[in-house]
Amino acid sequence: MNVPFTDLAIQYKMIKPEIDKAISEVFDSGYFIGGKPVKEFEHDFATLCKIKNCVAIGNGTDGLFLSLKALGIGSGDEVITPAWSWISTSEVITLAGAKPVFADVDLDYFTITEEHIKSKITSRTKAVIVVHLYGQVADMNSIKSLCDRANLFLIEDCSQAHLSSQSGLIAGTTSDCGVFSFYPTKNLGAFGDAGCVITNQDLLAEKIRRFANHGGLSKDDHLIEGFNSRMDTIQAAILNVKLKYIKDWNAKRIENAQLYFENLAAIESLSLPKLRNKVVHTFHQFVIRVEQRDELKFFLESKGVQTLIHYPNALPYEPAYNYLSHSLNDFPVSALLQNTVLSLPVSPEISQEQILYVCHMIKSFYDE
Ligand SMILES: *Cc1c(COP(=O)(O)O)cnc(C)c1O
Numbered sequence: 001m002n003v004p005f006t007d008l009a010i011q012y013k014m015i016k017p018e019i020d021k022a023i024s025e026v027f028d029s030g031y032f033i034g035g036k037p038v039k040e041f042e043h044d045f046a047t048l049c050k051i052k053n054c055v056a057i058g059n060g061t062d063g064l065f066l067s068l069k070a071l072g073i074g075s076g077d078e079v080i081t082p083a084w085s086w087i088s089t090s091e092v093i094t095l096a097g098a099k100p101v102f103a104d105v106d107l108d109y110f111t112i113t114e115e116h117i118k119s120k121i122t123s124r125t126k127a128v129i130v131v132h133l134y135g136q137v138a139d140m141n142s143i144k145s146l147c148d149r150a151n152l153f154l155i156e157d158c159s160q161a162h163l164s165s166q167s168g169l170i171a172g173t174t175s176d177c178g179v180f181s182f183y184p185t186k187n188l189g190a191f192g193d194a195g196c197v198i199t200n201q202d203l204l205a206e207k208i209r210r211f212a213n214h215g216g217l218s219k220d221d222h223l224i225e226g227f228n229s230r231m232d233t234i235q236a237a238i239l240n241v242k243l244k245y246i247k248d249w250n251a252k253r254i255e256n257a258q259l260y261f262e263n264l265a266a267i268e269s270l271s272l273p274k275l276r277n278k279v280v281h282t283f284h285q286f287v288i289r290v291e292q293r294d295e296l297k298f299f300l301e302s303k304g305v306q307t308l309i310h311y312p313n314a315l316p317y318e319p320a321y322n323y324l325s326h327s328l329n330d331f332p333v334s335a336l337l338q339n340t341v342l343s344l345p346v347s348p349e350i351s352q353e354q355i356l357y358v359c360h361m362i363k364s365f366y367d368e
Pocket of ligand 1: 059060061062085086088089131157159160180181182183193194195
């Protein structure tokens, strides 16, 4: 049996008539930047997240950058960000002219905690970027109250956590702003690059909107200098169709994850993902930890099962950060994770039969 990691063509086939209609309506309208589909997306996504403002932009990385700019972060400032994440969350800090300060993460939940952040605060620290990695939210209660006490801005990177929550609080709604990517393989994905920032602060939303559109809210309005990061009308039209399915698709991921939990629990050599109290984990990735990671990956590949590694290197150990001269002892958890994590196929297009096959193959790896 073949089990691809994801298959977006299957997802497209399921909703093809609706998507094709939405796209051809954009073509027929002759408007390709902004317009009604973008407004509709901003309104509907904000409603879904139970928040006041949503600003549609070009991609998730821009969303993080725009947030830092709008919060006034720049030269001389430090921003604390996880050592274990996708590089967007550190490169945007440098791009804004500030200094990325890495913090290690919690072994069980793959996210930074109040303690990790606290150990990195200096007189120059201005903000913290929290990443809700793999689909589970970090402990926002303790992190938010630390940031309030220390007078730090707080940005949530929700690129892997669309509609994830803890105690009913949706990712992206308990900080200054939440940033989303709609890269095609995310839980909610466009047919190209797209992103957004959500916030309850009207002024912050307006600043981000201006920065993303040459400093203006309309044409020939240049109150400040900005740059260009707008969501294409076509991407908004596609996302408007997909928004109707996001809850079902998240539910299917959770079902697939449940099958893994049931069928892999008995294998002692595997560490399965742990769930926080009262969370809705939306399983953007189902990440296990194993000693013989590379051997298992190779074995599964030979049986037709595609797995991925998120991520092969913790950020401080990427060549881009050689200049910070970090050692493996600086981030012991991240250093361990880069050698042991393995992401199993969990996306909604993967059938239960395929998941059970993956489980069976993992068992046979340990029986051999
Ligand atoms: C995907 C992703 C991003 C970047 O989003 P783009 O839309 O590709 O720019 C940022 N942070 C995390 C954690 C991501 O997974």
